[in-house]
Amino acid sequence: MEKLRTCIMGCTGVVGQQFVRMLDNHPWFEVVLLSASARSAGKTYAEAARWSLGAEIPAYAAAMPVVEASAAAVIESGAAIAFSALPAAVASGLETELANGGCYVFTNASAHRMDPDVPLVVPEVNPEHFALIRRAARARGAIVADSNCSTAGLVLALKPLLPFGPRRVVVSTYQAVSGAGRAGLPALDILGNAIPFIRGEEEKLARESNRILGRLEGPAVRDAGIEVCASCCRVAAREGHLMSVTADLDSDPAPDEIAGAFRDFRGVPQAMALPTAPQRPLIVRTEEDRPQPLLDAHAGFPRRARGMAVTIGRIRRRGRSVSFFLLVHNTIRGAAGTCILNAEYALRAGLIRQAAGRPSEGKECGDS
Amino acid sequence: MEKLRTCIMGCTGVVGQQFVRMLDNHPWFEVVLLSASARSAGKTYAEAARWSLGAEIPAYAAAMPVVEASAAAVIESGAAIAFSALPAAVASGLETELANGGCYVFTNASAHRMDPDVPLVVPEVNPEHFALIRRAARARGAIVADSNCSTAGLVLALKPLLPFGPRRVVVSTYQAVSGAGRAGLPALDILGNAIPFIRGEEEKLARESNRILGRLEGPAVRDAGIEVCASCCRVAAREGHLMSVTADLDSDPAPDEIAGAFRDFRGVPQAMALPTAPQRPLIVRTEEDRPQPLLDAHAGFPRRARGMAVTIGRIRRRGRSVSFFLLVHNTIRGAAGTCILNAEYALRAGLIRQAAGRPSEGKECGDS
Amino acid sequence: MEKLRTCIMGCTGVVGQQFVRMLDNHPWFEVVLLSASARSAGKTYAEAARWSLGAEIPAYAAAMPVVEASAAAVIESGAAIAFSALPAAVASGLETELANGGCYVFTNASAHRMDPDVPLVVPEVNPEHFALIRRAARARGAIVADSNCSTAGLVLALKPLLPFGPRRVVVSTYQAVSGAGRAGLPALDILGNAIPFIRGEEEKLARESNRILGRLEGPAVRDAGIEVCASCCRVAAREGHLMSVTADLDSDPAPDEIAGAFRDFRGVPQAMALPTAPQRPLIVRTEEDRPQPLLDAHAGFPRRARGMAVTIGRIRRRGRSVSFFLLVHNTIRGAAGTCILNAEYALRAGLIRQAAGRPSEGKECGDS
Amino acid sequence: MEKLRTCIMGCTGVVGQQFVRMLDNHPWFEVVLLSASARSAGKTYAEAARWSLGAEIPAYAAAMPVVEASAAAVIESGAAIAFSALPAAVASGLETELANGGCYVFTNASAHRMDPDVPLVVPEVNPEHFALIRRAARARGAIVADSNCSTAGLVLALKPLLPFGPRRVVVSTYQAVSGAGRAGLPALDILGNAIPFIRGEEEKLARESNRILGRLEGPAVRDAGIEVCASCCRVAAREGHLMSVTADLDSDPAPDEIAGAFRDFRGVPQAMALPTAPQRPLIVRTEEDRPQPLLDAHAGFPRRARGMAVTIGRIRRRGRSVSFFLLVHNTIRGAAGTCILNAEYALRAGLIRQAAGRPSEGKECGDS
Secondary structure: OOOEEEEEEOOOOHHHHHHHHHOOOOOOEEEEEEEEOOOOOOOEHHHHOOOOOOOOOOHHHHOOEEEEOOHHHHHHOOOOEEEEOOOHHHHHHHHHHHHHOOOEEEEOOOOOOOOOOOOEOOOOOOHHHHHHHHHOOOOOOEEEEOOOHHHHHHHHHHHHHHHHOEEEEEEEEEEOHHHHOOOOOEHHHHOOOEEOOOOOHHHHHHHHHHHHOOEEEOOEEEOOOOEEEEEOOEEOOOOOEEEEEEEEEOOOOOHHHHHHHHHHOOOHHHHOOOOOOOOOOEEEEOOOOOOOHHHHOOOOOOHHHOOOOEEEEEEEEEOOEEEEEEEEOOOHHHHHHHHHHHHHHHHHOOOOOOOOOOOOOHHHHHHO | OOOEEEEEEOOOOHHHHHHHHHOOOOOOEEEEEEEEOOOOOOOEHHHHOOOOOOOOOOHHHHOOEEEEOOHHHHHHOOOOEEEEOOOHHHHHHHHHHHHHOOOEEEEOOOOOOOOOOOOEOOOOOOHHHHHHHHHOOOOOOEEEEOOOHHHHHHHHHHHHHHHHOEEEEEEEEEEOHHHHOOOOOEHHHHOOOEEOOOOOHHHHHHHHHHHHOOEEEOOEEEOOOOEEEEEOOEEOOOOOEEEEEEEEEOOOOOHHHHHHHHHHOOOHHHHHOOOOOOOOOEEEOOOOOOOOHHHHOOOOOOHHHOOOOEEEEEEEEEOOEEEEEEEEOOOHHHHHHHHHHHHHHHHHOOOOOOOOOOOOOHHHHHHO | OOOEEEEEEOOOOHHHHHHHHHOOOOOOEEEEEEEEOOOOOOOEHHHHOOOOOOOOOOHHHHOOEEEEOOHHHHHHOOOOEEEEOOOHHHHHHHHHHHHHOOOEEEEOOOOOOOOOOOOEOOOOOOHHHHHHHHHOOOOOOEEEEOOOHHHHHHHHHHHHHHHHOEEEEEEEEEEOHHHHOOOOOEHHHHOOOEEOOOOOHHHHHHHHHHHHOOEEEOOEEEOOOOEEEEEOOEEOOOOOEEEEEEEEEOOOOOHHHHHHHHHHOOOHHHHHOOOOOOOOOEEEEOOOOOOOHHHHOOOOOOHHHOOOOEEEEEEEEEOOEEEEEEEEOOOHHHHHHHHHHHHHHHHHOOOOOOOOOOOOOHHHHHHO | OOOEEEEEEOOOOHHHHHHHHHOOOOOOEEEEEEEEOOOOOOOEHHHHOOOOOOOOOOHHHHOOEEEEOOHHHHHHOOOOEEEEOOOHHHHHHHHHHHHHOOOEEEEOOOOOOOOOOOOEOOOOOOHHHHHHHHHOOOOOOEEEEOOOHHHHHHHHHHHHHHHHOEEEEEEEEEEOHHHHOOOOOEHHHHOOOEEOOOOOHHHHHHHHHHHHOOEEEOOEEEOOOOEEEEEOOEEOOOOOEEEEEEEEEOOOOOHHHHHHHHHHOOOHHHHOOOOOOOOOOEEEEOOOOOOOHHHHOOOOOOHHHOOOOEEEEEEEEEOOEEEEEEEEOOOHHHHHHHHHHHHHHHHHOOOOOOOOOOOOOHHHHHHO
16 A cells, blocks of 8 residues: 655654654655755755654654745645644644645644634544534645643543543643753753743643543534643653642542543544554553653553553542542653544544545555 | 750751751750761761752861760750751650650651640741640650641641631642652652652641641640642652642632732741741742742741742632642751741740750840 | 573662563573562562663563572572672672582673683673683683673773774763662762762773783783773763763874774674674764763664664864763663673573583574 | 942843842942843843842842943943953954943953953963953953853863973863853753763863963963863753863872862962952862762852852872862853952952043052
């Protein structure tokens, strides 16, 4: 089967690098274009990116030229799919233009997350929201957003708790520096420190969680109605957002029921065995001091799904509430990984329609 | 006025070092004895302590010999007061023996914190609990405990909130490595990491907060009845425990009322102008990203009270709850500093009775 | 081919864990026994080891019982090879006893490194020193030592410089905290700090480098006669010792000759294609700011040889000297990895003789 | 005595903040103007500076308006002295303009350090170089440069070694992140890492050390002729550059002679008892593991001279060379502090001539 041509926009940042890494040897997607800001244009990817993920830059990307991000360049490349790690300000217009041009944009930018015709999806949680694509009157093309990085972890943990009726969630975060981007946080600010503020993060956690967990009612999403009280803090870890969660429940589950619900949770990506789907989206650890960023950020099996599993530990019932810690890899599950998983789902579910003359069709992927 | 003879037990650890530093040139207290474990005995303090507080070891202490901790040594030294940073296991028997021998023990050890005849005091919050001393049938001598380090910060913040009826507090902590003691935490565990577990800490926060905020009813303390849901985590900061607090209130104070209550809070130590009392126990910062361990841990004025003020920031009302971050210097306000403040209060309040022939009396301190 | 039965002694520490990880699915060796101190004995490996290498404990080891380290236990297990990460004090007697019992001990302990009948080997550098085994009058069994962690990096870099006549080397190290062992360095000492002292390290660098680079003359090694002025310092990195090296040369090589010598360097392990041998022992990077611990510590190809390549960068000629930085993974190339490579070399070179009735012979490995 | 009116240019960065802090309550200087880039102009200093030095912004500065840096603004303010922490590109023209206008510019910028009419001075080492001022044909006004931060530490240590004939110095640095400026180094680059490259630093160390230690011959400085082989590396410390130095000597001093030379070293600032001069410019520590950034960066007595003393430790003789570690506070002794000390020296030495009608004269300072 021919692979689907794809493009990465915003390829030099931390999330962009994760796209480059995770799409290396991807069974369904082939990267044909790397784009970034004008500053990087004209350089090879090895020159333009200050590679920060360890190991080497994947061979396919190192010598590729980086072009300036534009709709024309993407369309000319024949890319059916664009993965976007663009800054929100740039993403806003460019992603719309691309979608209107027939491209399927899977974006980590926040620009369109609350648009009524843009599904905001973590595919284990709300794949049915993909239906929103049809609200946009396009024959082909769409924008599909992933969530904010912390939100991805929270909604994966809350989804199996829904039967217990969570009405209020108090969450405090311990967010890694990679969440601030390649050069977003000066060393002098965070070394040996903790900073209890991340612009817009607390609002995003509340707003996006409620949209993702909300129900599709006709052509719109009705918010889940969960009160999310978030307090967000940066700490001196490199990768993996740790979160302390206390959820008030309407029911009174037996102590092990909650751990069981986490452990047994599977979503559509698991049922479909998508390439980037972890066998278990949630891993419950019973050690007294887990999860930890250093030890658990890259949880996830098989190899292609490393960093795609959320780890939960220290589950404690108190009265009508349950407390636990969770850990989500912020630039994999919280960014590039979920975008790729969304694309895999869309392709396998037949939601991506190719232009005439373009190579691959979603259904053909069934053989891979 | 002659100064009161005092002893420091457990002088080599992080809290012990803070005792040594804070008692340098103290107007009321003179350190006449430094004691530690048998391993340190016989060495000078400069040899025994791996001084970790920056600057130099105070001149008075550097050449003092360290003796093995024992009741006999303390009593022989003529110390009326013993400051204790002993490990709980050692503290248990030794502190009782000393109190029975007529010594006033101000301890940071957890061994006796819940004893019915031991006041557990943060003197801005519950100085009236000192009355518990009389439950013990001693002519002289007493054990007075300070709280756990995180608890000191929490109760100072909750005290001015009491009029608003806090019934439940959800708190997540970001605790500095110095809280684990001189060598309590391997570098390999925490460098670039966060560890969501500190043994016994969550229980202490709940139990001790309720005792300190509780009412003295006859000869006993009645718990405050506040539900404290604590989740404790170590982060890679050196000094200062940051805490994310969400308190559910019975009333509905106007937005600025809470900040005002924090700002206006003063306790008995401030009224008495005790040497180690900060002019303002709570400092409210209005910047969007404070408090931070690096910038705020040493808050407190005047100089002798550095690290004794708790800093509060990011106050947010949401429905019937209020969220904020607070920062408490764990080894100063959360340990040595509060013990010293307790001793200053006891001396000034006339609660310390000297044996015949011993130099100073509490009331004489009034002149200093 | 049947695999050779092997044992890991001191399996719970940082180096012990690297042995456990690197021997997972090893093509020639099978771990049949895990031993450690009495404190760990009786537990499963998953219980005994606080696994710190990320990912999961290899499945083969997790449920294995840990036994107390003793010669009897090893011999009873039928292990022909013992990998030792024992503390020097324990290693001294136990390793001798095992060798005398016919076991081949590949050790990271420093106890026997300077013994005249113990080869101190980094196999790309001085495999001919294995001949020293014959000095010990044993039919079977031997002790083979690897070098100190920093030394491994230094000698690999100096070997290809030998034709240029290095007579003096000034080296300053930037050593990662994992070099101090599992709990060897308190967080409070190093977080945001650098400590310019590592006990014994500077002497080891001088002594061991000269032995490893020395010539075998009859039954003894004659020191290389290079003056090594080492200054060793701990920094707040996790893995990978960075070293700043200035070598005074007898000759005056053209600028690129030195880089070429590094790049072209291959040793016997490469010629033999040993399983743990990196294709290139030395990797020269031309970026202006490499090598860096975070980016280069795990250099080495193929996958089994990750962390086995030393990375060199910033090569500068000045007068008759050359300066450069090098990076060596301290617990892989500087410890467990070189021990395993030594064992692979010994096996393939036919230096390991099996007791009658024991399964494998070195030469049989030729087929794997 | 009236204080001399002074201005701080580039007041918001790390070095600018040190100027603001160190000039608080200075006995001779009064800050009348704070200037920075256009971005900060119009704000109060408290708003413009992200204060990063702990404690509070000095009261005198907090509410001062920041103006855009220009020669006109400085001259209009009546400032006789300008302390400059400007970026080199801006400093170049502006400092010249100011000096031509009669202002005495004490600068930490590198722009003019090698100009023949600009003395490059660490006043304990080469105060006689101030004579170069006269090369510029100005009635009043001058540019006086301090050295690069690492260089300040190196020359202070080399000065007392000059009698032993150092001909070559091999130095490797461990430089703190504050050396990269307020936001000069992304957290993601250095957290848990070390970066063996600092642009231009190695060249500056060689070039500036030789100029500062050089002899004034007529109207020019003759280089000291010491070969300085520097290798510079950033580490994850906050304040204080640690340096590993190996100096080859022409003579063969007895072991304690070198330590004695360091200890006994005093310069003109000590003889003059300048306000910011440390009583001892070099502090020799005999512990086995000092100096350390965390413990020794702020060495210096009295209080106003904290961070102005360089700490030396681990002195080792080897053959004809001596090795040691030194620590210099990079933004105090290595920047703002030496500029202030230069200004104090110039004032006391009568080198600063006031314009008519301007308040203070150097000699009047004799009374303070």
